[in-house]
Amino acid sequence: MIELADVTFRYPGAERPALAGVTLSLAPGEHVAVVGANGSGKSTLALLCDGMLLPEGGSVHVDGMDTRDAATAFEVRSRVGLVLQDPDDQIVGAVVEEDAAFGPENLGVPREELRARVDEALAAVGLAGLERREPHLLSEGQKQRLAIAGALAMRPAYLVLDEPAAMLDPRGREDVGAILGRLASGGTGILRVTHDLAEAAAARRVVALCDGSVAFDGLPADLLADALLMDRVGVAPPPLAALAEGLRLRGVDVRADAFTPAALLEALWR
Amino acid sequence: MALTVERAGFVYGRGTAYSSRALDGISLTVSPGEVVLVLGATGSGKSTLLRLAAGLAPPSEGRVLVDGVDTAGPDASRLRGRVGLVFQRPEAQLFAETVAEDLAFGPRNLGRSERDARADADEALEAVGLDPEAFGRRSPFTLSGGEARRVAIAGVLAMRPAYLLLDEPTAGLDARGRAAVLGVVAEAKRRGGVAVVTHDAEELLPLADTVLVLEGGSPVFVGPAAELLARPAPLEAAGLAVPPVLDVQVRAVEAGARLPMLTLDPALAAEILAASVRRAR
Ligand SMILES: Nc1ncnc2c1ncn2[C@@H]1O[C@H](COP(=O)(O)OP(=O)(O)OP(=O)(O)O)[C@@H](O)[C@H]1O
Ligand SMILES: Nc1ncnc2c1ncn2[C@@H]1O[C@H](COP(=O)(O)OP(=O)(O)O)[C@@H](O)[C@H]1O
Ligand SMILES: [Mg+2]
Ligand SMILES: [Mg+2]
Numbered sequence: 001m002i003e004l005a006d007v008t009f010r011y012p013g014a015e016r017p018a019l020a021g022v023t024l025s026l027a028p029g030e031h032v033a034v035v036g037a038n039g040s041g042k043s044t045l046a047l048l049c050d051g052m053l054l055p056e057g058g059s060v061h062v063d064g065m066d067t068r069d070a071a072t073a074f075e076v077r078s079r080v081g082l083v084l085q086d087p088d089d090q091i092v093g094a095v096v097e098e099d100a101a102f103g104p105e106n107l108g109v110p111r112e113e114l115r116a117r118v119d120e121a122l123a124a125v126g127l128a129g130l131e132r133r134e135p136h137l138l139s140e141g142q143k144q145r146l147a148i149a150g151a152l153a154m155r156p157a158y159l160v161l162d163e164p165a166a167m168l169d170p171r172g173r174e175d176v177g178a179i180l181g182r183l184a185s186g187g188t189g190i191l192r193v194t195h196d197l198a199e200a201a202a203a204r205r206v207v208a209l210c211d212g213s214v215a216f217d218g219l220p221a222d223l224l225a226d227a228l229l230m231d232r233v234g235v236a237p238p239p240l241a242a243l244a245e246g247l248r249l250r251g252v253d254v255r256a257d258a259f260t261p262a263a264l265l266e267a268l269w270r
Numbered sequence: 271m272a273l274t275v276e277r278a279g280f281v282y283g284r285g286t287a288y289s290s291r292a293l294d295g296i297s298l299t300v301s302p303g304e305v306v307l308v309l310g311a312t313g314s315g316k317s318t319l320l321r322l323a324a325g326l327a328p329p330s331e332g333r334v335l336v337d338g339v340d341t342a343g344p345d346a347s348r349l350r351g352r353v354g355l356v357f358q359r360p361e362a363q364l365f366a367e368t369v370a371e372d373l374a375f376g377p378r379n380l381g382r383s384e385r386d387a388r389a390d391a392d393e394a395l396e397a398v399g400l401d402p403e404a405f406g407r408r409s410p411f412t413l414s415g416g417e418a419r420r421v422a423i424a425g426v427l428a429m430r431p432a433y434l435l436l437d438e439p440t441a442g443l444d445a446r447g448r449a450a451v452l453g454v455v456a457e458a459k460r461r462g463g464v465a466v467v468t469h470d471a472e473e474l475l476p477l478a479d480t481v482l483v484l485e486g487g488s489p490v491f492v493g494p495a496a497e498l499l500a501r502p503a504p505l506e507a508a509g510l511a512v513p514p515v516l517d518v519q520v521r522a523v524e525a526g527a528r529l530p531m532l533t534l535d536p537a538l539a540a541e542i543l544a545a546s547v548r549r550a551r
Contacts, residue, residue, distance in 0.1 A: 014412070036444075037444040037445075038416030038444045039416065086361075088359075137288070140317070141312035141313070162415075166441045166442045167358070167441055168312065169469035170469065170470075170509075170511035195445075231445075234446060236445035238514075239534075239536050240536075242515075243539055246537050246539070250540060252544055252547070261514050265522060265525070268522065268547050
């Protein structure tokens with residue numbers, strides 16, 4: 001379990017705290033989406049989960065270990081895989097396969113297994129065949145896939161991803177969604193930052209941040225049903241939700257969780 | 271007067287073992303008062319095309335003309351400031367100590383007075399939905415990802431280019447930021463020509479006059495946006511998603527519904543669909 005208890009964090013020299021009084025937990029196998037306006041504290045939250053940033057007030061525990069405890073810091077980082085918002089902050093290898101191997105190698109994964117893990121991770125994100133490519137020669141979307149592969153190869157108990165699909169095309173986003181869904185079913189705890197409510201709806205639970213505090217923590221459908229709250233936390237309803245709402249207004253019986261074209265068509269012809 | 275790409279191609283690492291073709295036989299015209307949307311999956315060559323259009327790389331074949339001047343020719347220096355490109359990850363280019371300094375740098379460099387440069391900078395920040403008071407004195411290196419991207423977009427706007435080229439400008443922005451970018455595109459269309467690159471047709475297609483769909487570096491559709499709206503199949507062919515609101519209508523038509531038009535506007539789509547179902551009953 002990752003547990004944030006009343007966490008406060010302020011960047012050096014900043015006028016106001018980036019996070020204030022945040023309490024939140026992520027259980028193994030849970031899939032949580034984090035949404036919120038630009039500057040609301042999502043990345044700060046992500047960085048606190050693996051001890052990259054340390055709380056100023058309150059505490060962060062990973063499977064019972066305090067992230068401030070230097071003695072368990074390595075163990076914490078090996079349990080929490082972090083995919084940063086900017087792939088360039090993360091990519092260190094001279095070629096693609098070296099970069100994907102960097103994390104597990106640091107964890108002491110033996111050579112033979114390393115190869116298998118890297119191949120599997122690169123295949124999962126669709127980078128097979130580009131093993132020897134220099135990362136700076138990749139397109140932005142490919143860099144983002146590489147950052148995800150590096151975290152996958154660590155096989156962490158928890159995976160925290162900061163807008164992992166921001167630079168991906170629809171197929172890439174689908175791939176990432178499928179990978180995360182599979183991992184969550186297999187017991188990995190997933191915390192995923194996104195601006196896309198359609199993406200967030202694929203998670204069981206959505207947390208919305210507003211000015212560094214938790215403004216909502218609950219079911220995607222409940223957030224989607226609250227237009228004022230969506231506006232306040234800086235997310236727009238997905239166009240399909242707006243279409244569903246429009247149909248409801250015109251007397252078509254559309255269920256609250258009808259988020260796909262197929263579900264809407266079904267409602268139209270029922 | 272226009273920005274024209276004429277039968278251009280581009281090969282990365284030409285003559286090396288890693289040589290790979292990113293573009294082949296692309297033609298494109300961006301006229302003042304026009305928004306051209308370039309759609310394509312990851313790796314289809316969108317960013318490469320914008321780099322050529324901005325004169326940052328000479329095409330391997332064909333040519334790029336800005337108001338008749340070849341970007342790879344001897345007069346290219348005359349084009350300084352005419353074409354503004356917002357990169358796919360523009361925040362990597364921020365450099366000054368404060369946001370205000372960073373934004374005033376471009377217009378000052380183009381010879382504008384200190385006062386005008388500052389005014390251009392403030393106006394540009396407002397256009398992307400950031401308060402010049404609150405953000406002007408911040409260091410660009412302490413901004414959140416989305417804030418930095420908005421500042422970087424403002425940096426190009428502040429130079430008031432005649433042709434504005436935007437590479438995935440809404441990625442990573444919140445709802446307000448995305449709405450602000452749509453406003454920026456509409457305003458830039460009044461001031462000059464605009465080309466926007468995205469893999470998300472949904473938001474920008476309603477603003478587009480002309481659309482180019484790329485697949486593997488080659489065009490699979492070039493034409494009026496209305497034509498693509500009426501028959502969105504090329505989007506699927508290029509590995510892109512048909513916007514879900516449009517998808518519902520396309521599938522309804524396939525199932526026998528008679529719709530007077532296809533639209534991306536959810537409210538209008540609801541009206542049309544509900545009416546057609548009522549008629550069918
Ligand atoms: N290094 C830093 N120094 C000072 N302030 C910072 C720093 N990094 C972020 N901030 C500020 O802290 C707040 C939260 O930033 P954070 O990066 O967590 O936002 P975010 O929700 O991830 O936003 P985005 O959607 O734009 O990525 C913002 O007000 C931001 O300006
Ligand atoms: N600097 C580079 N060196 C070599 N190949 C590159 C470079 N940048 C992009 N490419 C390749 O060129 C093709 C087109 O890339 P790009 O224009 O970035 O596509 P898009 O913007 O549509 O995602 C891709 O196959 C990509 O891997
Ligand atoms: Mg962030
Ligand atoms: Mg690109």
